[in-house]
Amino acid sequence: MDIQQRQVVIIGAGPSGSTAAALLHRQGIEVLVIEKLKFPRFSIGESLLPACMEVLEDAGMLQAVEEACFQFKNGAAFRKNGVYTEFDFCNKFTTGPGTTFQVQRANFDKVLADSAEQQGVEIRYQHEVKSIEFEGSTSIITVADESGHCYMLHACYVLDASGFGRVLPKLLDIEEPSCLPARKAIFTHIIDHIDSQKYLYDRNKILVSVHPQHSDVWYWLIPFSNGVCSIGIVATPEFFDGYAEEKIEAIKQLVQEEHSLSQLLENAEFPNAAGELKGYSANVKHLATQHYALLGNAGEFLDPVFSSGVTIAMKSAQLVVKCVIRQIKGENVDWKADYETPLMIGVNAFRTYVEGWYDGTFQDVIYYETPNDRIKQMICSILAGYAWDIKNPYVKDSKRRLTSLAELIRSS
Numbered sequence: 001m002d003i004q005q006r007q008v009v010i011i012g013a014g015p016s017g018s019t020a021a022a023l024l025h026r027q028g029i030e031v032l033v034i035e036k037l038k039f040p041r042f043s044i045g046e047s048l049l050p051a052c053m054e055v056l057e058d059a060g061m062l063q064a065v066e067e068a069c070f071q072f073k074n075g076a077a078f079r080k081n082g083v084y085t086e087f088d089f090c091n092k093f094t095t096g097p098g099t100t101f102q103v104q105r106a107n108f109d110k111v112l113a114d115s116a117e118q119q120g121v122e123i124r125y126q127h128e129v130k131s132i133e134f135e136g137s138t139s140i141i142t143v144a145d146e147s148g149h150c151y152m153l154h155a156c157y158v159l160d161a162s163g164f165g166r167v168l169p170k171l172l173d174i175e176e177p178s179c180l181p182a183r184k185a186i187f188t189h190i191i192d193h194i195d196s197q198k199y200l201y202d203r204n205k206i207l208v209s210v211h212p213q214h215s216d217v218w219y220w221l222i223p224f225s226n227g228v229c230s231i232g233i234v235a236t237p238e239f240f241d242g243y244a245e246e247k248i249e250a251i252k253q254l255v256q257e258e259h260s261l262s263q264l265l266e267n268a269e270f271p272n273a274a275g276e277l278k279g280y281s282a283n284v285k286h287l288a289t290q291h292y293a294l295l296g297n298a299g300e301f302l303d304p305v306f307s308s309g310v311t312i313a314m315k316s317a318q319l320v321v322k323c324v325i326r327q328i329k330g331e332n333v334d335w336k337a338d339y340e341t342p343l344m345i346g347v348n349a350f351r352t353y354v355e356g357w358y359d360g361t362f363q364d365v366i367y368y369e370t371p372n373d374r375i376k377q378m379i380c381s382i383l384a385g386y387a388w389d390i391k392n393p394y395v396k397d398s399k400r401r402l403t404s405l406a407e408l409i410r411s412s
């Protein structure tokens with residue numbers, strides 16, 4: 001069998017794979033990306049957070065993204081039983097970009113991958129990683145090309161950026177059940193025809209609405225720059241049993257039940273098929289060894305409610321690249337202390353607010369009508385993706401801070 005050698009092999013050309021590849025290539029590392037599909041391809045995860053803009057800049061991709069005419073985004077709006085609140089990402093505790101974009105992921109992921117290629121990264125589309133084994137310090141990866149022909153890659157290090165494909169967790173049996181309960185999302189792209197003269201609607205913000213009777217059921221409305229919106233509904237899988245089996249019909253029924261959303265979308269057209277994802281939260285036994293590291297969704301995925309997925313994916317790429325370069329230079333890397341622990345600071349902060357969203361504590365904070373300005377800025381930082389800023393007490397001590405804030409609000 002044909003054997004080829006690279007310093008780093010990356011599985012997957014989604015946001016984590018492309019940014020990691022560009023970051024490594026810019027440091028002179030020989031990197032090869034293996035991508036199972038042909039781009040552009042659909043992916044869910046369309047609302048970005050400002051914190052990921054810094055990673056795009058480091059990876060030399062910011063200009064390409066800015067030139068791609070995606071929908072500008074400057075915050076998040078929340079609605080529940082008639083109460084409307086919004087967070088302006090520029091008014092936050094942590095310094096850093098306060099704006100970003102909402103993106104059709106097929107285009108966005110292609111912009112990133114093309115930018116990596118233009119910088120000199122090699123990406124092999126329609127090649128699929130099939131197996132991996134380790135011999136001393138070398139990783140031996142078997143790849144099938146588009147015609148099914150298999151070849152071998154020898155690498156000093158492997159990055160698994162395969163998203164929900166979770167290639168290495170499956171091959172190496174390191175998957176663990178998520179501590180979050182299973183949820184399901186159904187979603188589609190609509191032509192929204194929203195009349196912004198008639199209704200309060202800001203296209204520069206994602207709108208998250210809560211079902212009037214079930215506070216653990218929520219809707220996203222993510223506008224794009226071309227009059228199209230992504231709409232999705234998240235609930236427990238059983239909840240959907242009470243609605244039409246046909247997903248577009250179920251989305252329409254659920255929109256009717258949320259009065260403000262049904263008004264906003266009174267003229268919407270539903271020309272596209274709906275997608276569905278369930279049981280997407282995932283966990284693993286460890287995130288890295290001296291042979292491989294897991295990035296983005298291949299490692300851990302929490303929940304879509306705060307649009308944190310792409311930011312976590314890119315942050316993992318940024319953190320891992322520093323460790324890979326040190327290892328390739330012959331330095332000793334403690335993968336737990338140097339990669340996993342710093343990455344988990346942000347993941348765990350997001351976890352607190354995801355759990356708080358579903359148990360109601362964080363919804364009480366978000367919908368509180370007279371918040372303290374400074375505390376709102378700290379919360380806003382997290383919603384803008386700055387979940388690794390340990391100077392923010394709502395990151396550093398997230399559980400205790402959230403619990404006491406919610407208690408204070410409930411007693412006021």
Ligand SMILES: Cc1cc2nc3c(=O)[nH]c(=O)nc-3n(C[C@H](O)[C@H](O)[C@H](O)COP(=O)(O)OP(=O)(O)OC[C@H]3O[C@@H](n4cnc5c(N)ncnc54)[C@H](O)[C@@H]3O)c2cc1C
Nearest residue numbers: 012014015016036045047129162163165296297304309310
């Ligand atoms: C319902 C829902 C809504 C979401 N909404 C948001 C949101 O609004 N904002 C946000 O930031 N995040 C959101 N997310 C999360 C987001 O989708 C992911 O976090 C993000 O796509 C992760 O990027 P990634 O690079 O890790 O993986 P991906 O983007 O999934 O890329 C992985 C790539 O690996 C390739 N691959 C898989 N297997 C193989 C193989 N064997 N060989 C080679 N290549 C392979 C795949 O083809 C794919 O291109 C949402 C998630 C869900 C479930």
